[in-house]
Amino acid sequence: MAHTLTSRLTATGAVVAAGALLLTGCGSSKISGNSGAAPNASASVSAVTADPSLAAMVPAALKSKGTVTIATDSTYAPAEFKDASGKIVGFDIDLGDAIFAKLGLKTTWQSADFGSIIGGIAAKKYDLSLSSFTDTKEREKTIDLVQYYAAGEAIATLAGNPDKVPSTANDLCGFKVAVQTNTTESDEIKNTINPGCKKAGKPEIPNNGDQFDAQSDATSALISKRDQAMLADSPVVDYAVKQNSSLMKLGENYNVAPYGIALPKGTQLTQAVQAAVKALIQDGTYGQILNKWGVQSGAITADKVLINAAAS
Template sequence: MKKILAGAVAAVALLAVVPAQAAMKEVTVGTEAAYAPFEYVDTNGQIVGFEVDLGNAICAAAELKCNWVNVPFDALIAQLQEKKIDAIMSSMSITEKRQQTIDFTKKYFQVPNAFVAKKGSDLEISEEGLKGKVIGVQSGTTNADYLKAKYEDSVEIRRYPTQEEVTMDLVNGRLDAMVVDSVIGSEWFKKPDGQGYGFVGPMLRDPLFGQGVGVGLRKGDDALKAQFEKGIDTVMAAGIPQQLSQKWFGVNIYE
């Protein structure tokens, strides 16, 4: 019931800030729908989640019609450059490395990352404490960049195409720990295979994780960037992201 009410409040707030528009520009938005509750495919085959709801609110406020497509995370930038998609909304952090090839809007959320291991693990999150350990991470992510920069000389880093494969190898004992978005980790702990696991050490808040999550766009697509940023400003002012955060996570990740 709380989720239904939160969704209704967000919808009413959105109606108050979105102008009537007969025909809106269509934009194809790429996302890897494998990160519940951020974005995932529901039982009806629809891409849903916190970031999808927020993205649709941003698009509506920007007077854009967004069509979502499921794309592997490490293929998103290539598909953007090849014009198979027009924008990326897939919890992609704004980093200097990525800004060399694509543009980003201002951020629309930011969540800390963390190490995850079995509960009761005696892992110490330091170069000496992790020495010789096997740490899993999804390739192409800021988590992978962080591990490479901080621990490449002391740990064995195993990179996987998907986060599901990382967690599978952790459960099967092939990894000592993994690095993951803290909200995704918290959601995984609620599942049967995630029980008995928890965060190890402090939340990770390093410049290597970027400046927050923004909409990824092709270089020089300034008009679309301006539209998206107008949408971000509008929904932020209306408090919609905070309402959607409560709906999907039960907490306000904007605090």
């Protein structure tokens, strides 16, 4: 999302990723559309086999176990969400599977409340997380983050913009804005946009945004006209607009920052994951996965796969 410094959301709700992402939890209407299909579902992704030199970097305990447990908030299409059958899918999922295939390990994915994931990693409930974490200096105090993708923030509104919602976030003063709880966008409303509105003598965004535990419910709130706009990460907005003809994107992406794979602080697995991501970029698998999900605009090059390199 730019998933933010703080915690995020309950990811256990079933995502029927459709016309946007799933069944709404805030209204009675169902969002229609394709149930969790990737935008380019027929795109080929090469099979990944283990690289012995990279597998040798895996900590002995994990190598012995043979499987990594990965936490993810499964309401955040197209990165991580549940399809109609309840299976967790998305570009983070495909990438995670490829990373650990390269390292000679299998993956077990667990839906988790975003806000609980970092604590779950510290408590060794999870080995790591791929869940659209924005890399920040604050997060780097408690976890390692391996950068793998660049995402911005974006604004969505109803098609045709009947409420004349402005195309820049700082101008959303007084509008009803749907946002996922504890995301970068949620923090932005509270800490930047609303203070700016107040200073300018303009009405603030009510309640620091209409907050939802699941991104899918924030999208539903906009579609159902409960809210006038939605703030979310650019891949999420782009996917929602592609899936729902009732929505449109406003303006350009802003505040572009890297996503990071979250790992325990100081683990040897961090360097192994970094090396695997670089290898997948270099052999073309990474690009194939992003193309499958229609998110190739956020691709980074192998030299940008950095550890704990947040700008702020």
